[in-house]
Amino acid sequence: MNILVVDDDREIVDSIAIFLSGENYTVFKAYDGIEALDILTEKDVHLMILDIMMPKLDGIRTLMKLRESKNVPVILLSAKSEDADKILGLTAGADDYVTKPFNPSELVARVKSQLRRYTTLGSIGKQNNEISIDGLVLNTESKTVKVDGEDVRLTSTEYKILELLARNRGRLFSADDIYRNVWNEDNIVGDKTIAVHIRHIREKIEINPKEPRYLKVVWGIGYKID
Amino acid sequence: MNILVVDDDREIVDSIAIFLSGENYTVFKAYDGIEALDILTEKDVHLMILDIMMPKLDGIRTLMKLRESKNVPVILLSAKSEDADKILGLTAGADDYVTKPFNPSELVARVKSQLRRYTTLGSIGKQNNEISIDGLVLNTESKTVKVDGEDVRLTSTEYKILELLARNRGRLFSADDIYRNVWNEDNIVGDKTIAVHIRHIREKIEINPKEPRYLKVVWGIGYKID
DNA sequence: TCACATTTTGTCGAATTCTTCAATTCTCAT
DNA sequence: ATGAGAATTGAAGAATTCGACAAAATGTGA
Numbered sequence: 001m002n003i004l005v006v007d008d009d010r011e012i013v014d015s016i017a018i019f020l021s022g023e024n025y026t027v028f029k030a031y032d033g034i035e036a037l038d039i040l041t042e043k044d045v046h047l048m049i050l051d052i053m054m055p056k057l058d059g060i061r062t063l064m065k066l067r068e069s070k071n072v073p074v075i076l077l078s079a080k081s082e083d084a085d086k087i088l089g090l091t092a093g094a095d096d097y098v099t100k101p102f103n104p105s106e107l108v109a110r111v112k113s114q115l116r117r118y119t120t121l122g123s124i125g126k127q128n129n130e131i132s133i134d135g136l137v138l139n140t141e142s143k144t145v146k147v148d149g150e151d152v153r154l155t156s157t158e159y160k161i162l163e164l165l166a167r168n169r170g171r172l173f174s175a176d177d178i179y180r181n182v183w184n185e186d187n188i189v190g191d192k193t194i195a196v197h198i199r200h201i202r203e204k205i206e207i208n209p210k211e212p213r214y215l216k217v218v219w220g221i222g223y224k225i226d
Numbered sequence: 227m228n229i230l231v232v233d234d235d236r237e238i239v240d241s242i243a244i245f246l247s248g249e250n251y252t253v254f255k256a257y258d259g260i261e262a263l264d265i266l267t268e269k270d271v272h273l274m275i276l277d278i279m280m281p282k283l284d285g286i287r288t289l290m291k292l293r294e295s296k297n298v299p300v301i302l303l304s305a306k307s308e309d310a311d312k313i314l315g316l317t318a319g320a321d322d323y324v325t326k327p328f329n330p331s332e333l334v335a336r337v338k339s340q341l342r343r344y345t346t347l348g349s350i351g352k353q354n355n356e357i358s359i360d361g362l363v364l365n366t367e368s369k370t371v372k373v374d375g376e377d378v379r380l381t382s383t384e385y386k387i388l389e390l391l392a393r394n395r396g397r398l399f400s401a402d403d404i405y406r407n408v409w410n411e412d413n414i415v416g417d418k419t420i421a422v423h424i425r426h427i428r429e430k431i432e433i434n435p436k437e438p439r440y441l442k443v444v445w446g447i448g449y450k451i452d
Numbered sequence: 453t454c455a456c457a458t459t460t461t462g463t464c465g466a467a468t469t470c471t472t473c474a475a476t477t478c479t480c481a482t
Numbered sequence: 483a484t485g486a487g488a489a490t491t492g493a494a495g496a497a498t499t500c501g502a503c504a505a506a507a508t509g510t511g512a
Binding site for chain 1: 267268299309312316319322335336338343344367396410447452
């Protein structure tokens with residue numbers, strides 16, 4: 001892994017470099033924003049540690065310029081611990097903000113955390129966003145539903161109810177449970193509303209709504225998907 | 227976006243919830259690790275703020291259990307500012323570590339930063355600067371758009387919206403999601419603005435805006451590109 | 453400053469979706 | 483078998499949402 005360290009104070013750059021090298025990272029060094037951007041285009045940088053106060057091009061501007069084209073993780077470094085500065089930096093596109101003086105081990109831990117997110121944990125698209133139950137397939141990202149390969153159009157409320165039940169296959173939900181989960185508030189009136197939505201879902205996903213294949217009722221208690 | 231806040235101190239949970247709600251996040255609350263894990267399976271959580279000191283199941287253990295199956299970003303919260311604790315937490319799989327007492331605005335900024343990394347910035351290997359969807363081709367470098375080979379002139383706002391949707395093909399964005407991503411701030415007023423931009427984009431890239439080939443609406447939820 | 457392009461806001465009608473209510477059917481326990 | 487409670491069904495009014503248009507606000511370059 002290649003890490004670019006940018007600070008106009010050479011001593012700081014060197015000491016950070018020593019700690020990172022000790023963790024077997026390859027370290028590139030730069031002493032102002034222009035140099036940093038140069039290295040970023042030339043080399044394959046996996047993470048950047050960037051000081052804010054620098055001559056020529058300060059850290060925030062460097063970061064903003066970088067974000068126009070690359071999504072490399074950036075940890076900002078600054079002597080200023082003012083909250084406003086932190087917020088500015090994080091808003092400008094930084095992934096973390098560390099104030100000087102810092103504990104080298106903590107910095108290394110934060111580097112590792114960011115690299116883990118960037119490389120192994122990945123982003124939202126990577127994870128499994130399909131819930132599959134027999135011929136019933138929910139895609140939680142596009143909020144779509146397929147039954148035996150056929151696309152089925154559910155309304156937003158219908159989808160939310162179905163996702164709740166599908167996500168917790170086998171678990172029993174009373175009408176009130178469902179209401180609380182989907183509406184995020186308590187149901188004051190009766191539970192007819194849920195019943196009607198259940199019917200609509202059944203009409204759409206069940207071949208024979210009278211003999212539900214998925215969406216089953218447990219008498220006197222609630223609904224579930226086996 | 228859904229955020230889960232976990233702390234055994236209800237006052238802290240409530241106050242964090244207020245700040246996050248103000249930023250238009252949906253907030254789920256839990257008061258120990260067990261509850262947290264329950265909600266994580268039931269709901270689609272996009273980020274978790276997790277206190278370390280908790281009864282039943284402490285934050286670190288909760289985090290480790292979570293990491294067995296999910297890669298949701300986690301921000302640890304702790305009264306201890308010992309470096310060793312920070313390092314332990316970050317090593318266990320956390321994405322960030324904030325010590326109490328904290329500045330709410332900073333916490334919100336860190337939440338946004340993590341969500342950005344998780345959702346829009348994405349992970350390694352996305353250097354390709356052309357996004358191609360059927361006859362629709364976006365060049366993210368020159369910020370130009372072609373439809374069936376024909377150049378199309380989009381305004382900057384229009385382009386940003388289209389890129390967001392194209393970059394996350396299949397994923398559904400509510401009007402608020404789009405606003406937050408493109409403007410980097412919350413939408414206080416209604417969602418007419420997005421609707422109008424969507425129409426303009428459609429007028430330009432769709433042959434028949436009434437029957438959109440690319441930019442589809444999902445009633446009651448939002449927009450997407452299949 | 454003015455003219456022009458872009459972005460944002462406000463209003464309206466049509467379409468879709470949600471909720472309510474009443475009638476009917478079904479299930480379980482006796 | 484029967485009755486009470488529970489679930490399903492049908493229909494209709496209420497509430498939302500989307501898209502179209504117009505117009506106001508904002509930004510930009512000559």
